[in-house]
Amino acid sequence: MSANKRIAVAGATGRVGRHAVDVLSERGYDVAAVSRSSGVDVVTGEGLAEALTGVDAVIDAATGASPERQAATEFFTTAAANLQRLGERAGVKQIVVVSIIGTDHFTAGYGAAKLAHEQAMLAGPLPVSILRAAQFHEFVQQLVDWGRRGDVSYVTEMRTQLVAARSVAEELVELATAAEPPANGSAISEIAGPREESMVAMARLLVERRGDPVRIEEWTNSDDPDSALNSTDIVLPGPDAKLAGPTFEEWLDSTS
Numbered sequence: 416m417s418a419n420k421r422i423a424v425a426g427a428t429g430r431v432g433r434h435a436v437d438v439l440s441e442r443g444y445d446v447a448a449v450s451r452s453s454g455v456d457v458v459t460g461e462g463l464a465e466a467l468t469g470v471d472a473v474i475d476a477a478t479g480a481s482p483e484r485q486a487a488t489e490f491f492t493t494a495a496a497n498l499q500r501l502g503e504r505a506g507v508k509q510i511v512v513v514s515i516i517g518t519d520h521f522t523a524g525y526g527a528a529k530l531a532h533e534q535a536m537l538a539g540p541l542p543v544s545i546l547r548a549a550q551f552h553e554f555v556q557q558l559v560d561w562g563r564r565g566d567v568s569y570v571t572e573m574r575t576q577l578v579a580a581r582s583v584a585e586e587l588v589e590l591a592t593a594a595e596p597p598a599n600g601s602a603i604s605e606i607a608g609p610r611e612e613s614m615v616a617m618a619r620l621l622v623e624r625r626g627d628p629v630r631i632e633e634w635t636n637s638d639d640p641d642s643a644l645n646s647t648d649i650v651l652p653g654p655d656a657k658l659a660g661p662t663f664e665e666w667l668d669s670t671s
Contacts, residue, residue, distance in 0.1 A: 422591050423447040423470045423507075425457050425498060426477030430553055431513055434584030435474050444592065449477070457494040460501065467505040472591040473498055475512045475536070476584075482525045491532035499539025509542040509596035511587050516547045516605055516656075517649040521641050542596035546587055549607035549652060550614070551580045552666045555621050558614065562634065569634035570618045573645035576607035576652055577617060579666055582659035605656035608663065617663050624667050 422439050426432035427448035439446045447466050449455045455462035457477050467473070475498060479490030498510060518529040536543045555577070562569040586606050619631045636642050644650060652658070661669065 419443075419445065420471040420592065421445040421447060421469050422588075423449050423467055423473045425449045425473060425475045425494070428452055429476055429478060430551060431580050431584050431587070432474070432476035434581045435476060435587050438581075438584050438588045439592075442588070442592075444588075457497055458490060460497045463497055464501045464505065467498075467501055467507060470502070470505060471508050472596075473502055473507055473510045474587050474591050475510055476587070484524050484528050487525055487528035488531045491528055492535040495532060495535035495539065499536065499541055503540045507541060509544060509591070510536060510539075511544045511546065511591045512536050513583060513587060514545050514547045516549050516607065516652055517644065518547065520644055520649045523640050526641060537601050543601045544590045544597055545601070545603045546583070546590060547603065547605045548583045549576045549578045551583065552577050552608075552663050553580055555614070555617050555663070559618050559622060559627075559629065559631070563629060566629060567632055568618070568622075568629045569632050570615050571636060571642075571645065572633045573614045574611060574647070574650055575614050575617075576609070576611050576658070577663045578606060578608040578659060579661060582606065582608075582661075586657060586659070605652045607652035607656050607658055609658050609660050610662060611651060612663060620664065621667065624671055 422444050424432050424435045427436050427450045436446055436448050447470055449466050455466045477494055479487055514533055515529050518526045521527045533545055558570050559568045583606055615633045622629055
């Protein structure tokens with residue numbers, strides 16, 4: 416695709432979407448920013464047909480308000496159906512979806528909802544490229560906030576190769592602006608940070624760097640049937656994954 420092509424970003428104000436908008440704009444692409452704040456709703460479909468007019472590819476980085484499995488699944492599957500149906504009608508050539516490394520092994524929670532998202536997208540008529548990403552650098556603060564109980568924060572330990580949301584957005588743009596969509600109608604790739612890290616250790620580093628006096632305690636959710644997966648290779652990138660900096664510590668240095 417040449418730089419005068421029009422690319423839509425669903426979830427344009429979100430953690431990854433806003434970076435995708437910036438990267439596309441910096442590279443000279445015409446961007447259709449799709450978000451509720453701009454009057455477009457991927458679930459109800461309000462304004463979506465108009466937003467996709469003249470669009471060559473869609474980056475789907477939209478997410479709902481709830482991480483709970485049922486609510487998230489309903490959001491993702493409804494949004495996927497709308498983007499596929501209205502995208503085909505508008506002449507969109509392909510959809511690029513951000514997902515999570517290892518999501519195809521999860522049976523509960525948000526991981527299972529993202530798998531349903533992938534499946535709903537792949538069931539549609541348009542070619543789909545899925546980019547499974549490691550946890551974002553920005554996710555560490557969210558985990559600390561979720562686990563905060565007074566002067567202690569309980570953080571789930573997991574193996575991870577934390578990656579910057581900006582780096583994920585850059586790869587999504589590469590896929591969306593490729594000359595041709597996936598040859599067989601779908602493709603799955605991975606992106607992660609440059610090295611394996613401990614989520615609990617990174618949470619401790621974050622609060623130390625930001626002067627937050629909260630004490631980080633390791634926690635295991637006994638109600639989560641997938642909790643054991645967090646200590647396996649399943650949540651780490653495979654040998655063909657793209658590894659992209661900065662490291663979490665380098666990212667902290669640049670954002671503190």
